[in-house]
Amino acid sequence: MTLKQTPLNAVHRAMGAKMVDFGGWDMPVNYGSQIDEHHQVRNDCGMFDVCHMRVVDAKGEGVRAFLRYLLANNADKLTLPGKALYSAMLRPGGGVIDDLIIYFMSEQWFRIVVNAGTADKDIVWMKQQAAEFKPTPTLPYQGGSEGANSPPLTRGGREGLLTITSRDDLAMVAVQGPNARAKVWQVLPQTRAATEGLQNFQAADCGEYFVARTGYTGEDGFEVMLPKEKVEEFWYALNKAGVPPIGLGARDTLRLEAGMNLYGQDMDESINPLEAGMAWTVDIKSERDFIGKAALLANPPSKKLVGLLLLDRGVLRGHQKVRTAHGEGEITSGSFSPTLNQSIALARVPKEVQIGDQVQVAIRDKMLAAKVVKYPFARNGKGLI
Amino acid sequence: MSNPSNLKYTASHEWVKSEADGTISIGITQHAQELLGDMVFVETPAVGRKLKAKEEVAVVESVKAAADVYAPVSGEVTAVNSELDSAPEAINADPYAAWMFRMKPDNAADVATLMDAAAYQAVVENEAH
Numbered sequence: 001m002t003l004k005q006t007p008l009n010a011v012h013r014a015m016g017a018k019m020v021d022f023g024g025w026d027m028p029v030n031y032g033s034q035i036d037e038h039h040q041v042r043n044d045c046g047m048f049d050v051c052h053m054r055v056v057d058a059k060g061e062g063v064r065a066f067l068r069y070l071l072a073n074n075a076d077k078l079t080l081p082g083k084a085l086y087s088a089m090l091r092p093g094g095g096v097i098d099d100l101i102i103y104f105m106s107e108q109w110f111r112i113v114v115n116a117g118t119a120d121k122d123i124v125w126m127k128q129q130a131a132e133f134k135p136t137p138t139l140p141y142q143g144g145s146e147g148a149n150s151p152p153l154t155r156g157g158r159e160g161l162l163t164i165t166s167r168d169d170l171a172m173v174a175v176q177g178p179n180a181r182a183k184v185w186q187v188l189p190q191t192r193a194a195t196e197g198l199q200n201f202q203a204a205d206c207g208e209y210f211v212a213r214t215g216y217t218g219e220d221g222f223e224v225m226l227p228k229e230k231v232e233e234f235w236y237a238l239n240k241a242g243v244p245p246i247g248l249g250a251r252d253t254l255r256l257e258a259g260m261n262l263y264g265q266d267m268d269e270s271i272n273p274l275e276a277g278m279a280w281t282v283d284i285k286s287e288r289d290f291i292g293k294a295a296l297l298a299n300p301p302s303k304k305l306v307g308l309l310l311l312d313r314g315v316l317r318g319h320q321k322v323r324t325a326h327g328e329g330e331i332t333s334g335s336f337s338p339t340l341n342q343s344i345a346l347a348r349v350p351k352e353v354q355i356g357d358q359v360q361v362a363i364r365d366k367m368l369a370a371k372v373v374k375y376p377f378a379r380n381g382k383g384l385i
Numbered sequence: 386m387s388n389p390s391n392l393k394y395t396a397s398h399e400w401v402k403s404e405a406d407g408t409i410s411i412g413i414t415q416h417a418q419e420l421l422g423d424m425v426f427v428e429t430p431a432v433g434r435k436l437k438a439k440e441e442v443a444v445v446e447s448v449k450a451a452a453d454v455y456a457p458v459s460g461e462v463t464a465v466n467s468e469l470d471s472a473p474e475a476i477n478a479d480p481y482a483a484w485m486f487r488m489k490p491d492n493a494a495d496v497a498t499l500m501d502a503a504a505y506q507a508v509v510e511n512e513a514h
Binding site for chain 2: 018029030033034035249253313314315317335336338343364
């Protein structure tokens with residue numbers, strides 16, 4: 001199988017990247033030392049090629065009502081244009097199709113960013129659901145003036161006006177770290193006025209550049225979506241401004257320290273989001289119905305996701321078995337934490353396990369001691385354990 | 386970094402150095418450290434452990450992955466480099482100086498049958514294709 005390439009593929013090679021197969025994409029894992037790249041982002045800033053992730057635009061009448069039904073988190077939390085929301089998208093059985101970020105730009109336009117490996121199935125699912133979606137007249141949007149003034153949705157009235165478009169014409173670069181925003185403004189001064197006031201999890205549409213104060217590292221920064229033809233120029237301009245490229249290796253240790261789930265590792269279609277540390281994103285208490293809600297209500301979680309800190313020497317890895325006083329669990333993501341200089345993991349364990357418990361992890365022929373801790377492990381340049 | 390010509394090599398990417406006292410020192414090659422990336426943990430064997438050739442004897446772990454280290458020949462472990470406990474990154478800095486353990490081979494002639502630098506280089510180049 002030929003690996004898919006982002007528009008920056010040749011650039012990575014020219015910059016000395018070691019390339020790996022990442023879910024069918026030929027991606028840079030590092031440009032030298034993964035640990036140095038990790039610290040670079042925590043202490044200064046770095047840039048990531050995230051063109052493999054997919055931007056999807058949901059547009060038209062009734063898009064909010066549709067997303068309210070499609071997603072486990074509640075689109076009605078988005079009242080201010082530009083605001084972003086993290087959510088899971090579930091199968092009717094409750095399994096996680098994907099985790100994603102939606103940006104509310106207007107009542108006619110929500111932008112969605114989904115994972116690379118799941119993008120195709122996500123879009124098929126969204127289009128299928130959009131085609132079948134019948135807005136429920138009993139739950140009109142009440143949250144903001146624009147929504148309140150929009151025409152009421154009536155059953156069967158407006159489907160077909162809703163469009164789901166995969167924005168294959170767009171590239172995406174994440175610039176992350178305490179100095180990331182300043183570097184982006186240096187390179188794209190025209191976006192500064194519109195993006196200076198952005199709070200965390202807010203975005204601004206600056207014409208060709210869509211700038212979001214979001215990321216996957218636990219650091220401040222922007223994710224910038226832009227036309228594919230412009231991405232190489234943007235990448236080199238950032239580099240010239242002193243922003244080094246960071247590979248997917250450091251991206252993984254950064255997100256793990258920040259306690260952020262990785263789709264396919266920490267959850268997938270066989271996993272209940274409430275057993276994957278996603279309860280905070282699942283709006284199950286509101287009256288609103290959404291795909292997967294009935295299944296979640298019918299199947300209360302028996303497990304939960306916790307953080308582990310390895311007390312003995314070694315490295316925690318995905319799929320290692322965890323022995324607890326309440327039964328067996330399993331590590332979903334594990335690695336070495338460059339910030340803590342110790343091995344850390346996310347593990348799915350029986351829900352009775354408490355923070356502070358000591359557990360044992362089977363690593364090769366040994367049982368090593370680990371402590372259950374509250375995550376995130378590190379954010380904003382600092383270890384939190 | 387080229388592979389030193391005074392060492393012997395295995396297809397599983399260990400280097401073997403014959404010491405003056407008849408023991409051999411074992412580490413992992415430049416190619417192996419490059420593949421694994423930043424080292425964060427080394428698990429060395431117990432001194433006195435008897436090994437068969439190609440038996441798993443040690444483990445190196447980078448941020449990215451864990452890899453087994455194999456005994457190049459049969460013999461007994463005579464020493465381990467405990468400095469790697471606190472400084473596994475020494476393997477990245479200079480893989481041919483960062484020996485992991487020493488062995489007394491059961492049969493000294495076994496060492497001569499291992500690959501030389503040129504043969505090992507061919508293995509590495511073959512892997513790249």
